[in-house]
Amino acid sequence: MTAVWIAVLGTAAGCYLLKLLGLSVPAALLDRPAVRTFATLAPVALLAALTAQQTFGGHGSGLAALTLDARAAGLAAAGIAVWRRAPFLVVVVSAVAVTALVRLVAAHM
Structure with missing residues (x-):
């Protein structure tokens, strides 16, 4: 088994455990207004950051450059x-x- 497969299987196990952890969170914690607001706004902010990084980020130079x-x-x-x-x-x-x-x-x- 190569290091790549170990990384793939480790990542898959980690994702599964994180999903399982999310399903076991008590409903009372998820009903808090701050948690709801964060859950609503976080995906939008992360997608905007990813879009900006992929559009304007420096490619190939290894430095933080604006392209x-x-x-x-x-x-x-x-x-x-x-x-x-x-x-x-x-x-x-x-x-x-x-x-x-x-x-x-x-x-x-």
Whole structure:
């Protein structure tokens, strides 16, 4: 068994135990307003942070660097589509199309 498989199996066991721990939390603890607020807002904040890191984070340099490339244009297009209350599929397609178009134009320059 290689180290990769040990890591995969360890991660799977850890995820299962964390899920089991979450199911065994008393309902009285989960009914607190602070816990409900955190459970409502944490996924949104984490997704926003992940999106920002994947869009603007430095790639390949190993340093904390801000990069601005075609993904930023795609994110801006998606943001405009969300602001205009477009359906989710339109938001995704517009982000993909703008990113691809910017990359195509940049490749021909």
